[in-house]
Amino acid sequence: MPGTGQTNLRANAAESQNWDAPPNAASLAQISMFDLDHGAARGGSLRRDIEEQAMTPRSDTARYAGISIALHWLMLLVIVGVFAAMELREYYPKGSDTRNWFKSWHFTLGLTVFALVWVRIGARVFTSSPAPQVGPAWRTGPAKLVHLALYALMICMPLAGWALLSAEGDAIPFYGLSLPALIAKNPVLAQQIEWAHVLGGDIVFWLILAHAAAAIFHHYWLKDHLLLRMLPARR
Structure with a gap:
């Protein structure tokens, strides 16, 4: 063994x-x-x-408050109406009722933008907003400047139009009302204000195009859901 x-x-x-x-x-x-x-x-x-x-909600898909989203798209439609009224006016002879009608609505809608922009600023202050987008300075810097310029122009352009009508001695229409003049009648000053008003309108047009192009670039190229922050949530 x-x-x-x-x-x-x-x-x-x-x-x-x-x-x-x-x-x-x-x-x-x-x-x-x-x-x-x-x-x-x-x-x-x-x-x-x-x-x-x-x-846990992702910061890049968080949305603005409902009132901010509604005001964003409502103001876009109103601004489109402002430009459309001014462009369509040119198809009718000066002094015609139709031309004056388009001119009246151009200023009425412009003053509507002036009223809505303050509501929008209040909504941005008193409601929650998504966290700022993170990115290189060459991209975030111009984006902030475009936003600030648009807000400034949405305030200054209607005031310039109001002052223009006042300097021309015309009535200031606003949904059936006639607003008081900002300044006394002054034809020379009216020409200067009109030049600045037209230039400001061109700047607004190109800034809106740049803003829209940047949103499309973020959504389809960078795919960072930036555009979704200003769209209503799907139910």
């Missing part, structure tokens, strides 16, 4: 062979179940972590 020492050597050799052998499916399943149970015991389920992360 083999001795005790020889028996122990054989047992150790068998254990060594079993350790080096590849694990079978049953052993892998046992190891996996052990890892999952051990991970849950340490403080958290992977599934629960994934669900919590999915439920």
Whole structure:
């Protein structure tokens, strides 16, 4: 009979062979179940972590408040009406009723922009807004300047139109009302204001195009969901 020492050597050799052998499916399943149970015991389920992360809103898809979104698109429509009224006016002879009608609506809609921009500024101040977009300075800097310029022009352009009508001695129409003149009648000053008003209108037109082009670039090229922040959420 083999001795005790020889028996122990054989047992150790068998254990060594079993350790080096590849694990079978049953052993892998046992190891996996052990890892999952051990991970849950340490403080958290992977599934629960994934669900919590999915439920956390992403900053790049957060939207502006509903009133800010509504005012954004409403003011765009009004501004389109301002430009359309001024362009369509040119198709009719000076002094005609139709030409004066378009001119009246040009100034009425312009003053509507002036009223709405203050509501929009208040909405931006008193409602939540998405976090600013992160990006290189060459992209974020001009974007901020365009926004500031648009807000400034939405305030200054209607006031210039109001002053223009006042300097010409014309009535200032606003939905059936006649607003008071800002300045006394002054034909020379009226020409200067008209020149600045026309120039400002051209600047507004190109700034809006640049703003729209940047939004399209962000949405289709950078794919950073910037455009979605100013769109209503889908139900």
